[in-house]
Amino acid sequence: MIIRPVWQVEPNSIITSPTPNTQLKSSVLEIHGWAYSSDGIKAVHISKDDGKSWLEAEVEPRMEFSWQQFKAKVDLPLGTHRIIARATSSAELQQPLSGRRNHVHTVEFEVVS
Numbered sequence: 001m002i003i004r005p006v007w008q009v010e011p012n013s014i015i016t017s018p019t020p021n022t023q024l025k026s027s028v029l030e031i032h033g034w035a036y037s038s039d040g041i042k043a044v045h046i047s048k049d050d051g052k053s054w055l056e057a058e059v060e061p062r063m064e065f066s067w068q069q070f071k072a073k074v075d076l077p078l079g080t081h082r083i084i085a086r087a088t089s090s091a092e093l094q095q096p097l098s099g100r101r102n103h104v105h106t107v108e109f110e111v112v113s
Contacts, residue, residue: 011037011087011095012102013044013070018083018109027111028075034067035059037089044070047084051097054086082108 013035018024035041040062045054057072074083086104087095096103 009036009038010100010102011035011041011089011093013041013085013087013095014105015083015085015107018107020107020109022109023112024109025112027077028073029111031057031070031072031074031083031085033070033085033105035070035085035087036067037087037091037093038065040090041068041070041087042090042092043088044072045086045088046072046074047086048074048076048081050082051084057085076111078111078113080108080110082106 013033015031015033017032031046035044041059044057044059046057047054055072057070060069062068084104084106
């Protein structure tokens with residue numbers, strides 16, 4: 001068992017827009033969300049193909065111990081999509097893809113005409 005101080009928080013992220021199960025009329029979409037780690041977030045990557053490829057999001061600088069906002073633009077065809085956000089801390093710790101409390105956040109939505 002690994003013992004860590006209570007203030008040491010591993011990288012975590014959440015997508016706030018688009019919201020789950022929504023229908024969107026634009027194929028060019030801006031993904032928004034928040035990320036946090038006790039040592040700050042260095043990068044957030046977005047995947048639109050279940051983790052096969054990753055696009056780097058723009059991450060706002062950290063202010064003291066605050067969560068950091070991120071955003072990225074993606075172009076998507078009509079249909080159902082899943083977007084994944086994965087944060088990396090300043091210490092190079094990556095948010096796990098599965099199996100942990102802080103595993104990656106996924107949002108599913110539909111692009112319609």
